[in-house]
Every structure is written in structure tokens, then in C-alpha cells.
Amino acid sequence: MSVSSPSRPATAGPFIDFESHDSCLEIEGLSLAYAGKAALSELTLKVPRHRVTAFIGPSGCGKSTLLRALNRLHDLNEEVDFSGRILLDGQDIHAPEVAVSELRRRVGMVFQMPNPFPMSIYDNVAFGLRLQGGMRKRQMDDIVEWALSSAALWHEVKDRLRASAWSLSGGQQQRLVIARTLAVRPEVLLLDEPASALDPISTLKIEELIRNLKTQLTLVLVTHNMQQAARVSDYTAFLQEGELVEYGATDTLFTNPRLARTENYITGRMA
Numbered sequence: 001m002s003v004s005s006p007s008r009p010a011t012a013g014p015f016i017d018f019e020s021h022d023s024c025l026e027i028e029g030l031s032l033a034y035a036g037k038a039a040l041s042e043l044t045l046k047v048p049r050h051r052v053t054a055f056i057g058p059s060g061c062g063k064s065t066l067l068r069a070l071n072r073l074h075d076l077n078e079e080v081d082f083s084g085r086i087l088l089d090g091q092d093i094h095a096p097e098v099a100v101s102e103l104r105r106r107v108g109m110v111f112q113m114p115n116p117f118p119m120s121i122y123d124n125v126a127f128g129l130r131l132q133g134g135m136r137k138r139q140m141d142d143i144v145e146w147a148l149s150s151a152a153l154w155h156e157v158k159d160r161l162r163a164s165a166w167s168l169s170g171g172q173q174q175r176l177v178i179a180r181t182l183a184v185r186p187e188v189l190l191l192d193e194p195a196s197a198l199d200p201i202s203t204l205k206i207e208e209l210i211r212n213l214k215t216q217l218t219l220v221l222v223t224h225n226m227q228q229a230a231r232v233s234d235y236t237a238f239l240q241e242g243e244l245v246e247y248g249a250t251d252t253l254f255t256n257p258r259l260a261r262t263e264n265y266i267t268g269r270m271a
């Protein structure tokens with residue numbers, strides 16, 4: 001396949017046929033700048049429900065900035081200016097009636113470094129439930145078991161729920177953080193390089209978990225690892241210098257990209 005193939009257009013819009021898809025998140029004309037320096041430019045894309053969507057692209061292209069925007073993590077940064085809209089189930093996440101705490105319950109986020117709280121395994125998972133209040137011990141026990149099972153960790157920890165979360169391995173800690181996020185029943189799970197600090201076996205467990213979780217919720221994954229994007233995602237968005245270059249079904253984007261820029265990136269011709 002030639003990079004300079006004349007059949008490739010120079011630019012493209014976002015390109016999934018959504019008629020057959022129900023979208024969970026809609027990003028419309030999103031631009032974002034840090035202290036006047038553009039990080040995202042006029043991004044428009046829809047994130048399909050109950051699918052895994054990966055954001056890929058070179059370092060600094062804006063993947064994490066975009067992910068953080070989806071649960072308003074930029075709110076407290078006074079240097080951030082943005083325009084455009086992000087809709088969750090059709091509602092603007094910046095609308096005055098939207099409480100940030102409720103948005104972050106509905107849109108959970110897991111970061112690169114596992115960050116369990118300095119408390120027991122059980123208490124980590126129960127943390128958000130206790131904040132919500134009004135739950136009986138028995139019901140909480142059931143949800144903790146369900147969340148740990150959903151995160152593929154229950155069988156490894158069921159006999160030591162009172163042990164410190166920090167006694168777990170890095171991979172187990174990351175699955176615990178996912179369980180903690182799942183316990184409050186989010187609709188969307190944002191994952192920012194969730195396996196990049198883990199060993200290969202733990203990485204495979206996280207990838208299997210991601211694939212399994214899409215029956216329960218919508219997942220958005222930022223990854224530097226293109227093989228990982230190809231293994232776990234249904235759709236892939238390729239970003240470059242804050243722009244959405246190409247977006248489509250993962251199989252197609254990796255085997256038959258529409259644009260030479262995408263092909264250069266996925267074939268390693270451009271770092």
C-alpha cells in the first residue's frame with residue numbers, strides 16, 4: 001500500500017456510520033487551550049455505547065486532555081479555555097444543573113498509576129458507596145463482591161478483604177481501582193494508559209477485563225500501545241497535534257486506513 005496513494009484524501013471528517021449505533025458521548029467542536037496554547041482543535045466525534053473506543057496518537061497530541069475533558073477534570077485549572085460541547089446521553093456535561101460529583105460517578109476514570117486509597121481492600125471498594133450513604137452492611141457486602149468479581153479480582157482477595165490495598169501487586173491494585181470505580185455503577189469508564197505501568201501478564205488481565213466490561217458499560221481507552229488498541233478496541237480515533245485525523249472501526253483503521261497520515265503513524269513511519 002503506497003503512502004502517497006492518490007486515492008487517499010488529505011483530510012477526513014469523523015467517519016463511522018452511526019446510523020446503526022447508539023452513541024453514549026457526543027463531542028461537538030471541542031477546542032481546548034492551556035494558557036492560550038491550543039491542545040485540541042475543533043474535535044467532533046461520537047463514542048458508541050457498550051463499545052471500547054481507543055484514542056491513539058503521538059505523545060503530546062492531546063489524548064489525555066480529551067479524556068480528562070470527558071469528566072471535567074480541567075474545571076479547576078484556570079489556565080484552561082475551551083469551547084464546544086460534550087454531551088452525555090444527550091445532556092451537556094457543563095450545563096448548570098449538572099453536579100460534577102454526579103457526572104464523575106457516571107463517568108469514572110482510571111489513571112496510569114494504580115492509586116488505591118491507604119485503607120483495606122474492602123474499604124477501597126466501599127468508599128464511594130459510603131459517600132452515597134444509606135446502605136445496609138449486607139447490601140454493601142454484595143456490591144463489594146460484585147464489583148471485585150466484575151474487575152476479575154474477587155477470587156484473589158476474597159479471603160483477605162481486610163488487608164491493606166497496598167499489600168496487592170501493581171496489577172491487582174489497578175484491578176482494585178477499577179472495582180472501586182465500578183462499585184458506584186458508572187455508565188462510562190475512562191482509562192488513561194491503564195496498563196502501561198504493569199508487567200505483561202497483568203497487562204493481559206487488564207485487556208481481558210476491558211473487553212469483558214463492555215457488556216456493562218462504555219469504555220474509552222487512551223493508549224500509546226497500538227497493539228493494545230488493536231486487541232481491545234472496537235473503534236479507534238487517531239489524533240495528531242490536537243486534531244482528529246481519522247476515526248473508524250479498529251479493524252479497518254489498522255488494516256486499511258483512509259489517510260496517509262494514519263498509515264504513516266500505524267506503520268511506524270512517524271513517531
Ligand SMILES: Nc1ncnc2c1ncn2[C@@H]1O[C@H](COP(=O)(O)OP(=O)(O)OP(=O)(O)O)[C@@H](O)[C@H]1O
Pocket residue numbers: 034039057058059060061062063064065066224
Ligand atoms: N496541565 C497542563 N498545562 C499546560 N499544558 C498542558 C497540560 N497538560 C497537557 N498540556 C499540553 O497539552 C498538549 C497535549 O497533552 P496531552 O497530555 O493531552 O497529550 P497526550 O497525547 O496524552 O500525550 P502523552 O501520550 O505523552 O501522554 C501537550 O502539548 C502538553 O504539553
